[in-house]
Amino acid sequence: MNFDTLDAGEIQVIRDTVRRLLSDYVERDDPARWDADSILPTEILQKLVALGLCGLTIPEQYGGAGRNIPAALAVVEELSMKSLALAVPYIMSAFYGGINILECGTEEQRKEFLPLVAKGELLLAFGVTEPDVGGDVASVKTMARRRNGRVVINGSKRFITGANIADFIYTLVKTGDRKYQNLSIVLIPRTAKGVTISKIESIGMRGGAYTCDLTFDDVDLSESLIVGGEEGWDRGWEMMAGPGLDVERLEVAATALGLATAALHDAWEYSKNRKQFGMLICGHQSVRHMLADMQTELQACRLMVDHAARMAQSGMRCRTESAMAKLFVCERAKQIVLNSQAILGAYGCVQGSDMERLVRDILILPIAGGSSAIQRNNIASSLGLPKG
Ligand SMILES: Cc1cc2nc3c(=O)[nH]c(=O)nc-3n(C[C@H](O)[C@H](O)[C@H](O)COP(=O)(O)OP(=O)(O)OC[C@H]3O[C@@H](n4cnc5c(N)ncnc54)[C@H](O)[C@@H]3O)c2cc1C
Numbered sequence: 286m287n288f289d290t291l292d293a294g295e296i297q298v299i300r301d302t303v304r305r306l307l308s309d310y311v312e313r314d315d316p317a318r319w320d321a322d323s324i325l326p327t328e329i330l331q332k333l334v335a336l337g338l339c340g341l342t343i344p345e346q347y348g349g350a351g352r353n354i355p356a357a358l359a360v361v362e363e364l365s366m367k368s369l370a371l372a373v374p375y376i377m378s379a380f381y382g383g384i385n386i387l388e389c390g391t392e393e394q395r396k397e398f399l400p401l402v403a404k405g406e407l408l409l410a411f412g413v414t415e416p417d418v419g420g421d422v423a424s425v426k427t428m429a430r431r432r433n434g435r436v437v438i439n440g441s442k443r444f445i446t447g448a449n450i451a452d453f454i455y456t457l458v459k460t461g462d463r464k465y466q467n468l469s470i471v472l473i474p475r476t477a478k479g480v481t482i483s484k485i486e487s488i489g490m491r492g493g494a495y496t497c498d499l500t501f502d503d504v505d506l507s508e509s510l511i512v513g514g515e516e517g518w519d520r521g522w523e524m525m526a527g528p529g530l531d532v533e534r535l536e537v538a539a540t541a542l543g544l545a546t547a548a549l550h551d552a553w554e555y556s557k558n559r560k561q562f563g564m565l566i567c568g569h570q571s572v573r574h575m576l577a578d579m580q581t582e583l584q585a586c587r588l589m590v591d592h593a594a595r596m597a598q599s600g601m602r603c604r605t606e607s608a609m610a611k612l613f614v615c616e617r618a619k620q621i622v623l624n625s626q627a628i629l630g631a632y633g634c635v636q637g638s639d640m641e642r643l644v645r646d647i648l649i650l651p652i653a654g655g656s657s658a659i660q661r662n663n664i665a666s667s668l669g670l671p672k673g
Pocket residue numbers: 410411412413414418419420421443444445446447487489490496649652653654655656657658659662
């Protein structure tokens with residue numbers, strides 16, 4: 286496979302631009318404050334929009350900057366290094382909005398919604414998980430019925446990140462009794478009559494786009510909000526398991542990569558300044574080797590994300606590669622963050638410190654977006670391993 290046509294220099298320029306913007310405008314204590322008080326950093330997010338970064342998943346014909354998956358993932362990684370309060374709203378725009386509508390919407394929906402996404406004026410939350418439904422996604426119980434040209438939704442969703450600020454919830458609904466065949470996706474406006482939203486206090490991802498419980502009580506919508514229109518009805522499983530899912534897994538992996546990079550950077554610097562037993566702790570072989578191992582693992586993680594991202598960019602399915610990246614990167618990133626915390630000793634346990642926040646955030650990523658066990662199942666199945 287040859288992916289050389291993708292311009293690595295262009296992606297580096299985007300990384301540098303994001304890094305410069307964050308260094309110029311984010312104050313030292315901002316990430317801790319956003320996390321503690323569930324603040325949406327609106328001014329910084331507007332600066333990202335002004336740079337055209339929300340359009341990185343959207344072709345130019347719909348007002349975007351041209352679909353560039355590796356570049357958009359690089360932005361996720363850079364933002365995650367600073368704060369998930371920045372990365373999550375970006376994901377809600379460029380990924381939940383841009384990728385999903387582009388892949389699964391009708392032409393009318395693309396023309397209506399994608400220019401708004403590119404301008405940073407449309408945020409989507411991803412509404413799949415329910416109180417009784419986690420990994421077994423196709424068992425959702427939230428029911429959609431069509432009546433006189435309308436769609437009426439009843440049910441509930443759980444752990445939906447950013448539902449409190451989303452314009453629409455991209456919602457997986459059941460339409461009949463057949464498990465995989467009777468599923469659709471509907472765009473439910475956050476402000477529609479019958480939608481109730483409440484906050485879940487989770488240990489991480491605690492910025493202004495926080496995790497929510499949702500209930501839908503006779504939510505009555507126009508059929509134009511069925512993703513994929515008339516032809517999209519009952520094609521929800523196909524859409525959920527389509528190319529958008531590959532990119533969704535990579536976006537979670539890129540988030541984990543950002544958190545691990547930040548943690549390792551802090552541990553590396555700390556080890557060069559902290560002295561114990563008369564020497565810098567980076568001179569103690571156990572610490573030194575741990576740091577070298579973590580740099581090596583981080584490099585492997587970055588290459589896995591990059592490889593799968595380039596496949597997705599070139600229009601290839603990367604089911605196995607994206608599941609492997611999601612599994613490996615989230616699990617290794619968790620270990621890197623925990624090891625980095627250990628290198629900071631007691632200072633890594635101080636409430637309100639960067640390391641404490643990184644630990645709380647990373648613990649979520651091997652679970653959210655399809656747990657590690659589910660990724661292992663996906664990898665075994667997609668490589669054709671018989672079940673028995
Ligand atoms: C902070 C946060 C934010 C989230 N944001 C969103 C969001 O925006 N939208 C959304 O839809 N969801 C969201 N989620 C939900 C997340 O995607 C689910 O938690 C995840 O899919 C796992 O579901 P579950 O927690 O119900 O676990 P379950 O599916 O109940 O699994 C429980 C345990 O059993 C294991 N297990 C389950 N099935 C199998 C199997 N077949 N083989 C082996 N092991 C198995 C799992 O790995 C896990 O360890 C979020 C979760 C968190 C914590």
